[in-house]
Amino acid sequence: xxxxSIILKEHDLKVTPQRLAIADIINVNGHVTxxxxxALMAKKFDSISLAxxxxxxxxMLKNSFIQEVSLPQVKNxxxxxxxxHSHLVCSKCLRVEDIDIDLDSSFKTVTKTTEFxxxxxxxxxxxxxxxxxxx
Amino acid sequence: xxxxSIILKEHDLKVTPQRLAIADIINVNGHVTxxxxxALMAKKFDSISLAxxxxxxxxMLKNSFIQEVSLPQVKNxxxxxxxxHSHLVCSKCLRVEDIDIDLDSSFKTVTKTTEFxxxxxxxxxxxxxxxxxxx
DNA sequence: CTGACTGCAAACGTTTTGCACGGTA
DNA sequence: TACCGTGCAAAACGTTTGCAGTCAG
Numbered sequence: 001x002x003x004x005s006i007i008l009k010e011h012d013l014k015v016t017p018q019r020l021a022i023a024d025i026i027n028v029n030g031h032v033t034x035x036x037x038x039a040l041m042a043k044k045f046d047s048i049s050l051a052x053x054x055x056x057x058x059x060m061l062k063n064s065f066i067q068e069v070s071l072p073q074v075k076n077x078x079x080x081x082x083x084x085h086s087h088l089v090c091s092k093c094l095r096v097e098d099i100d101i102d103l104d105s106s107f108k109t110v111t112k113t114t115e116f117x118x119x120x121x122x123x124x125x126x127x128x129x130x131x132x133x134x135x
Numbered sequence: 136x137x138x139x140s141i142i143l144k145e146h147d148l149k150v151t152p153q154r155l156a157i158a159d160i161i162n163v164n165g166h167v168t169x170x171x172x173x174a175l176m177a178k179k180f181d182s183i184s185l186a187x188x189x190x191x192x193x194x195m196l197k198n199s200f201i202q203e204v205s206l207p208q209v210k211n212x213x214x215x216x217x218x219x220h221s222h223l224v225c226s227k228c229l230r231v232e233d234i235d236i237d238l239d240s241s242f243k244t245v246t247k248t249t250e251f252x253x254x255x256x257x258x259x260x261x262x263x264x265x266x267x268x269x270x
Numbered sequence: 271c272t273g274a275c276t277g278c279a280a281a282c283g284t285t286t287t288g289c290a291c292g293g294t295a
Numbered sequence: 296t297a298c299c300g301t302g303c304a305a306a307a308c309g310t311t312t313g314c315a316g317t318c319a320g
Contacts, residue, residue: 186279
C-alpha cells in the first residue's frame with residue numbers, strides 16, 4: 001500500500017480525491033488506457049468528468065508522475081514513472097507487461113553507424129501472452 | 136525511378152493518378168505524415184480530398200503496399216513496405232531514418248524470461264540528428 | 271459496362287477549452 | 296482567502312462514412 005499523497009506532492013500535484021484514485025488505479029493495474037481509467041473512476045465518483053481525467057493525466061505527465069507508453073496499433077497506456085524498460089503487448093487480450101531488455105549493443109550500433117545522438121529508446125514486442133497463445 | 140503502376144497492381148490496387156502520386160511521394164520522402172502527404176498532393180491536384188488520402192492510405196495498408204510506423208510523441212508516418220527495421224527520430228526536426236538493428240538477443244531474452252510468443256518488435260530511438268545536434 | 275475511385279459534406283470519436291462552482295492548502 | 300481542481304457543455308481536432316458523379320479495366 002503506497003502513500004500517494006506524498007508522491008503526488010513530490011511532483012507538485014495538489015492532493016485531491018480524484019488524483020489519489022487515479023494514482024491508485026494506475027499503480028494497481030500497471031498500465032491503463034483513458035477508457036479503462038474513466039470506467040474505474042466512474043465507479044468511485046458519481047459524477048466524474050472525462051475532462052478531469054484528461055486534465056490530470058496531462059498534468060501528471062508534465063510533472064513526470066506518470067509516463068505515456070505509445071504502442072503500435074493499440075491505444076496509449078499510462079504507467080507510473082519508473083526506470084526505462086520495454087513492453088510486451090498481447091495482440092489478443094491487449095495486456096501490457098514490462099520487461100527489462102539490455103539495449104547497450106543496439107545503442108552502440110546506432111552510434112557506430114549514424115551521427116544521431118540518442119536520448120532514449122522505445123522497444124515494444126507484439127505477440128501472444130501465456131493465456132492467449134493456447135486458445 | 137520506379138514503376139509504381141506495376142507495384143500497385145501487384146498489391147491489388149487499381150492505378151489512378153492520385154495513387155501514383157501517393158506512391159511517388161512516399162517513395163521519394165521515405166516517411167510521410169498524413170499532413171505532409173496532403174500538402175504535397177494539394178500541389179499536384181487542384182481539388183484533392185483528405186478523405187481520398189485516408190481511404191488510399193488505409194487500403195494501401197490493408198494490401199501491404201505501405202506500412203504504418205507509430206512513433207512515441209509524434210504523428211504516425213507511412214513508408215513503403217520493406218524488411219523489418221528500426222527507426223531513428225530526431226526530436227527537433229522530426230526527421231525519421233531507418234536503421235537495421237539486430238534484435239535476436241532481445242528476442243532470446245523475452246523467450247527465456249517470459250511465456251510470450253513474439254510476432255514482431257518495434258524499436259524507436261529518439262535523439263538529435265546530425266543537423267540538429269550542433270545547433 | 272460495371273465496379274471501384276474521387277471529392278464533398280456530414281458524422282463520428284477523442285481530446286481540449288471556457289466557465290462557474292467547490293475544495294485544498 | 297486565494298488559488299487550483301472539478302464538472303459540465305461546447306468547441307476543436309483527426310478520421311471515417313455516405314453519396315453522387317467519374318474513371319479504370
